[in-house]
Amino acid sequence: DAKTTQPNSMESNEEEPVHLPCNHSTISGTDYIHWYRQLPSQGPEYVIHGLTSNVNNRMASLAIAEDRKSSTLILHRATLRDAAVYYCILRDVNEKLTFGTGTRLTIIP
Amino acid sequence: DAMVIQNPRYQVTQFGKPVTLSCSQTLNHNVMYWYQQKSSQAPKLLFHYYDKDFNNEADTPDNFQSRRPNTSFCFLDIRSPGLGDAAMYLCATSRGQGTEAFFGQGTRLTVV
Numbered sequence: 001d002a003k004t005t006q007p008n009s010m011e012s013n014e015e016e017p018v019h020l021p022c023n024h025s026t027i028s029g030t031d032y033i034h035w036y037r038q039l040p041s042q043g044p045e046y047v048i049h050g051l052t053s054n055v056n057n058r059m060a061s062l063a064i065a066e067d068r069k070s071s072t073l074i075l076h077r078a079t080l081r082d083a084a085v086y087y088c089i090l091r092d093v094n095e096k097l098t099f100g101t102g103t104r105l106t107i108i109p
Numbered sequence: 110d111a112m113v114i115q116n117p118r119y120q121v122t123q124f125g126k127p128v129t130l131s132c133s134q135t136l137n138h139n140v141m142y143w144y145q146q147k148s149s150q151a152p153k154l155l156f157h158y159y160d161k162d163f164n165n166e167a168d169t170p171d172n173f174q175s176r177r178p179n180t181s182f183c184f185l186d187i188r189s190p191g192l193g194d195a196a197m198y199l200c201a202t203s204r205g206q207g208t209e210a211f212f213g214q215g216t217r218l219t220v221v
Contacts, residue, residue, distance in 0.1 A: 044199070044210075087151065095140045096154070097201070097210055099151040102151055
C-alpha cells in the first residue's frame with residue numbers, strides 16, 4: 001500500500017494561511033490524493049481530493065507537485081474551528097482508503 | 110440530515126459476548142468501509158465492500174466479521190469481544206471512482 005508522511009503537529013495563527021504538507025513518494029499513477037480532517041469525538045470529514053491538477057473548493061485548496069510525490073493542503077484563512085487532525089490519504093484503484101498518522105493543527109487566537 | 114447513520118452511538122457489551130454494530134446510508138453508494146479507531150490513533154481500516162465484493166485487510170482479526178445484505182446496510186459483528194476491542198468504530202461510504210467518502214458519527218464500544 002502506498003504510504004503518506006505528514007508532520008505530527010503544526011501551529012498557525014488565526015486568520016493566517018496554513019500550509020499542511022504531505023509526502024507520498026510511492027504513489028501510483030491511479031492513486032487519488034484525499035484530505036480529511038477530524039474534530040474531537042466526531043467522524044472524519046472530507047476536505048478535498050485530486051489526481052494531478054491543483055484543486056480548489058470552498059474549504060481549501062490542494063496543490064499537487066508535478067511528479068505527484070507530494071502535496072500541500074492550503075487553508076487560506078485559518079479560524080479556531082479549523083483546529084483538528086488533518087489526514088492525507090492515498091485512495092487506490094480498489095477504493096481502499098487507508099489513513100496515515102495525520103497532522104494535529106493548533107490555531108492560536 | 111445524516112446520510113451515514115450508525116447505531117447505536119454508544120454500546121456496552123460484556124467480555125466474550127457477541128455484539129453487532131450497524132451502519133446505514135441514504136446515498137446509494139457502492140463502497141462501504143468499517144474502521145476501528147482507538148484513543149489518540151488514526152482510524153484503522155478493517156474491511157471494505159465495493160458493491161458485494163468484500164475486501165478484508167490482512168491484519169483484521171478473525172474475531173471481526175462483516176455483512177452487507179443490501180446497498181444501504183452494513184454490519185460489523187464482533188464474535189467474542191475482548192478488552193482490547195474497546196474503541197470507536199466508524200462506517201463510511203463512497204460512490205467509488207476516487208470520489209469523497211462520507212463518515213458516520215461512529216459507535217463507541219465499551220467492553221466490560
